Amino acid sequence: MISFFILRGILERSIILSLLPASMHITARIIHFDDLTLEGAFGIGSGVMALLLSHHYSLFFSLLGSIFAGALSGLATAILHTKFYLNPLISGIITSTALFSITLKVAGAHIALPIKTAFFYNDISWIALVVFLTFFLAYLFLKTELGFLLYAVGDNQKLIIGLSKSPAQYQTIGLIIANALVGLSGALFTYYLGYFSIWSNVGMLVVALASLILAESMSNKFNFFLMAGSLLYQIIIAITYSFHIDQDWNKLITASIVVICIFIQKIFKR
């Protein structure tokens, strides 16, 4: 049953969660750092948002808090990798694990957001504006000198060293930016749900990765196709759940639709 309400839901979620493939594009494709902090950063972003909103801080301040928390988690991963010489994957996992406890301490297991604080409650237009603006800023940022140096860290570290600059420093910057995006996404998602749950970040890594892969079947660059990828993934999920069949098959259906979508794209590219 396609209705306006379902389409709106798909659009809303895909806009909010499109920051995840964007973050993953920065880490995995630009600085070539396989970052698993994403799930933890999403959790801490939503936790900080819920905490600040429930203490009646302004929406703007709460969003900033979440972005800051996300950025800090990126910094933690970067420090683990560059100063303690841990493998990128391991440092991401460690940060994510640690962030679970921190989120639990910050926001508890469950917070229902006070609806009165949220002035534009469930109004997607300003959320979309925030996301588009963030996307645009990130897009512009990657065109600056610093942005190009981030590309260089991933592709050719010797170039960075040749310019007498530290690759570790640029990896750190990349991770901080990527996870700040995730923190923002987590905050917006919590606001959209109207409640915070410690489990709301479960599966976000898969959402990010699948959206990124779908986006990459359309374009390999950092642009608004990342949003299209996210939209496609949300459509796939919605279709999966609209089947009136045994619910145990859902994940299999999702997986097959993703495979079919990518396959079609590959055929087209030939």
Added chain:
Amino acid sequence: MNKIFTHKIFTRRFFQLLFLIFFLIVFYGFHKFANGFHAKKKTEFTVGIIKTATHPALNEAQKGFIDTLHTINPHIFFIEKNAEGSVATLQIIADEMHSDPNINLIYTIATPALAAMSQKEKIKPIIFTAVTDPTILHLNQENICGISDAVDETYLLDKTFNLLPKSHSFAILFNPSEINSVLSKNRMMQYAKEHDYKAHEYAVTSPLEIKVVLEQIESVDFVILPADNLLALAISLITETLKQRNIPCISCFPVEKDVLLYAGTDYYKAGEKVAAIAIILLKKEKKPKDFGFTKLNVDTLKYNEILLNHFNTMQKTIHKKGAL
């Protein structure tokens, strides 16, 4: 500008996207066709069921509900959805349930499902079970009613101290990432403080940690488990380990064997009771606000005689040794 927006490539990408959208529409048409077979059945009412995750207790709540409604009226069609623990998926399901005009009533199982559905649906009646405390969700809608399954911990602890009169300390195993578990633990700690017993709290957040934590527990007279999904899933591990260590186990949810005493909700019965409300709501004889939030009575307090004798003699001998 980016190269992607040069004319030729852009057109190609545009057609690729168009093809994909076309494919999705064809697929959706097929899926509508597949779902059409259900709609042809003679149905009087349609009930949407949202389950938060696959879990024995939640499955029981669903089974009890469906069985009862089916015997009362065989012409009820059920749309069953399972979010498998994902909050994002719950949103999709809630959107679908809200926008399906055929659905007359929505049955939510466990807190996250209720939270998601109550945000979306303000008109169709929503009923719930397996929610310990609906007040934490700040629900102020008139279309919600249901049965909460809060267990009276003080009553259970009173009973336990009656059965094991020599005990003076206990351990609470709880899950800090479940709000119900934390609230239950707090009430137990309060009880211990009031009655001058020693209570130790042990937190577990994943099945892996349970074994480790159970081995840490020392010098307590019994271990008590609040109603919690994680503990319920790992119950056989918990009872087995505690049996080896000779520590009695008390639980706030029904367990088949190896626990000394349990109080708790029979989720199948809870499903049956909710079904009785549901049939009244479906016939529009009463409104959801007439029912409100009711609590399931804790009448299933059961204890294991053999274990009780065993632990009582054990406590007595320990006591004697201590006296000597």
